[in-house]
Amino acid sequence: MGAARYWLIIVGMGAITYAMRLSFILLPGRLRLPAILRRSLRFVPPAVFSALILPAVLRPAGPLEISPSNVRLLAAAVAAIVAWRTKNTVLTIAVGMAALWILQWVL
Amino acid sequence: MRASAFLAGITAELPILLGVVPFGLIYGVLALQAGIPAAAALGMSSILFAGSAQFVATQLFGAGVPGAVLLLTTFIVNLRHLLYSASVAPYVRHLSPGWKWLLAYLLTDEAYAVTIVHYTTVTRKRDNAVTRERHWFFLGAGLALWMTWQASTAVGIFLGAQVPAGWQLDFALPLTFIALVRPSLVDRPGVAAAIVAGVVATAAVTLPLRLGLIIAALAGIITGTLADRGRTA
Incomplete structure (x- = not known):
């Protein structure tokens, strides 16, 4: 992909984000966010992040690999335990990467 | 009064910045590993200026996803900013258009978090000298985050160029998402x-x-x- 295409997409993503940040700040005061959207918004993070995590660890090379020989699945499971217990982003990433390197060396 | 509100905003943002620095470093490293040119990776931090959306975009750029899908995904991931915008709107209504555009640009998760607490608790009273200058608090918090994000991203991009491919740092992206999904x-x-x-x-x-x-x-x-x-x- 050429550099110009990266910039084009980045400017597009920025414009969409800026428009949402500006929205209600610029709009007249009477307008409100629809109730259904307000209730749904909190499900965006679990849905989007999970949709990115599961294919990456269950199909690391394309085909479905739910087996102990899938080191990315095992390392992700270790990271998930750390995330669950500590809620610490940096620690989760560090332990997950260390688990990947150790498992590849051992298995 | 302005200076003290501005400084209070920066001070309130400081504890959050401790978590933002490693996050920015990791973003810079991973963006480069995903094949994004260094200037574009840095540009994303100032033009998009949204941490989790930048990580998602990094993943999708690396996977060669079409631009329209990247735009639609960014829209979904950043929908919550509508909520933040609606939430702060009553407090910035009296400001000039210039202030509104500037504060909207700085309206991130991290700046919103400290600003809305300040607006709804510390300066709740309607009209006095403190509440009239409280947009300076918003500006202080927003600028502190902005500068920290740009600087840590830049350092991450510099470090990313030194990391060998054998480290398999692409795996740090799903790991980042595992950490991000936890609170929800x-x-x-x-x-x-x-x-x-x-x-x-x-x-x-x-x-x-x-x-x-x-x-x-x-x-x-x-x-x-x-x-x-x-x-x-």
């Missing part, structure tokens, strides 16, 4: 949203144009919303 898994509807989205995404990986991600995200969001309604009704 606090009740059954949240967990249901995650499970449905994850299963659909895994099954739909082979769909054309990488539409699987968007279909999965929408399936998860709808599941969570329905589960939530079933519980409260």
Whole structure:
């Protein structure tokens, strides 16, 4: 992909984000966010992040690999335990990467 | 009064910045590993200026996803900014257009978090010298975050160029998402949203144009919303 295409997409993503940040700040005061959207918004993070995590660890090379020989699945499971217990982003990433390197060396 | 509000905003933002610095470093490293040119990776931090959306975009750029899917995904991931915008709107209504555009640009998760607390607790009283200058608090918090994000991203991009491919740092992206998803898994509807989205995404990986991600995200969001309604009704 050429550099110009990266910039084009980045400017597009920025414009969409800026428009949402500006929205209600610029709009007249009477307008409100629809109730259904307000209730749904909190499900965006679990849905989007999970949709990115599961294919990456269950199909690391394309085909479905739910087996102990899938080191990315095992390392992700270790990271998930750390995330669950500590809620610490940096620690989760560090332990997950260390688990990947150790498992590849051992298995 | 302005200077003290501005400094108070910076001070309130400081504890959050401790977490932002490593996050910016990791973003810079991973963006470069995903094949994004260094200038574009840095540009994303100032033009998009949204941490989790930048990580998602990094993943999608690395996977060669079409631009339209990247734009649609960014829209979904950043929808919550509508909520922040609606939430701060009554407090910035009296400001000039220049201030509104500037503060909207700085309206991130991190700046919103400290600003709304300040607006709704510390300076709740309607009209006095402190509340009239409280947009300086917003500006202080927003600029502190902005500078920290740009600087840590730049250092991350510099470090990313030194990391050998054998380290498999691409795996740090799903790990980042594992850390980011954790706070949202606090009740059954949240967990249901995650499970449905994850299963659909895994099954739909082979769909054309990488539409699987968007279909999965929408399936998860709808599941969570329905589960939530079933519980409260």
